Amino acid sequence: MRIGILGSGLMGGKLGTLFARAGHEVVFSYARSDQKLKRLAREAPLDSLRSLGTAQGNARAGTPSEAARDADALLLAVHWSRVDDVLKQAGDVSGKVIVSCSLPMNDADDTLVVGHTSSGAEEIARKVPGGAVVSAFGTVPSEVLFGVFEARRKARRPSLVYCGDEARSKEVAAELIRDVGFEPVDAGPLRIARYAEPFTLLVAQLAYEGDEGPELAYRFEWFGK
Numbered sequence: 001m002r003i004g005i006l007g008s009g010l011m012g013g014k015l016g017t018l019f020a021r022a023g024h025e026v027v028f029s030y031a032r033s034d035q036k037l038k039r040l041a042r043e044a045p046l047d048s049l050r051s052l053g054t055a056q057g058n059a060r061a062g063t064p065s066e067a068a069r070d071a072d073a074l075l076l077a078v079h080w081s082r083v084d085d086v087l088k089q090a091g092d093v094s095g096k097v098i099v100s101c102s103l104p105m106n107d108a109d110d111t112l113v114v115g116h117t118s119s120g121a122e123e124i125a126r127k128v129p130g131g132a133v134v135s136a137f138g139t140v141p142s143e144v145l146f147g148v149f150e151a152r153r154k155a156r157r158p159s160l161v162y163c164g165d166e167a168r169s170k171e172v173a174a175e176l177i178r179d180v181g182f183e184p185v186d187a188g189p190l191r192i193a194r195y196a197e198p199f200t201l202l203v204a205q206l207a208y209e210g211d212e213g214p215e216l217a218y219r220f221e222w223f224g225k
């Protein structure tokens with residue numbers, strides 16, 4: 001797949017790198033430094049392609065509109081306060097699958113500013129008419145992503161919940177979730193993000209305030225099967 005990364009920070013930089021290592025074509029965009037985007041593009045590709053240099057590698061740096069153009073899927077990974085700006089720069093995203101890990105947090109990053117009767121994911125869907133939004137990856141800390149990828153051949157993968165309203169875009173998201181090394185758990189329609197987004201604050205509490213460090217993932221198990 002061709003994947004445009006809108007927001008190349010902790011989440012976008014790492015997920016874009018892992019998508020590239022899983023064999024996808026990736027365009028990193030939206031950071032305050034072009035040098036950072038270029039470095040991500042240089043370092044992301046598969047070892048076999050990296051040795052050929054960036055020109056032939058499967059990752060490159062670009063603007064949000066370049067990332068969106070020709071993309072099969074977009075990863076939206078910016079702070080809530082930057083969502084409007086990055087979407088404006090991306091331009092027309094109708095018909096695109098938009099996988100969002102962005103949480104509707106306040107500027108201090110300690111409170112959800114949307115909840116109960118809506119979710120960040122639903123608000124984003126309203127901003128991109130014609131785009132197919134799937135909420136995914138937002139329920140785990142960035143620190144665990146590389147470890148999950150490295151352990152992807154082990155039998156028991158960690159879970160990752162995702163939700164969305166459109167079957168085709170959910171299939172794309174599930175494929176990307178598997179590529180990173182998680183077992184996708186379909187939580188239903190996009191409005192289920194109302195439950196998933198507060199759950200993330202619990203995960204963050206355990207990851208950042210617990211004694212075991214932030215490399216934390218979760219696994220749901222169904223007993224009685």
Ligand SMILES: NC(=O)c1ccc[n+]([C@@H]2O[C@H](COP(=O)([O-])OP(=O)(O)OC[C@H]3O[C@@H](n4cnc5c(N)ncnc54)[C@H](OP(=O)(O)O)[C@@H]3O)[C@@H](O)[C@H]2O)c1
Nearest residue numbers: 008009010011030031032077078079101102103138141142
């Ligand atoms: N971090 C986590 O573990 C985690 C986990 C779950 C969900 N989330 C959610 O995922 C989203 C992304 O989080 P993150 O931690 O990846 O954020 P981040 O590290 O701050 O990355 C955001 C990206 O946006 C860029 N950016 C910010 N302001 C900009 C501007 N004015 N112009 C251009 N680029 C700008 C940043 O540029 P620079 O690279 O130059 O800073 C960075 O590349 C958030 O909504 C967050 O709540 C994060």
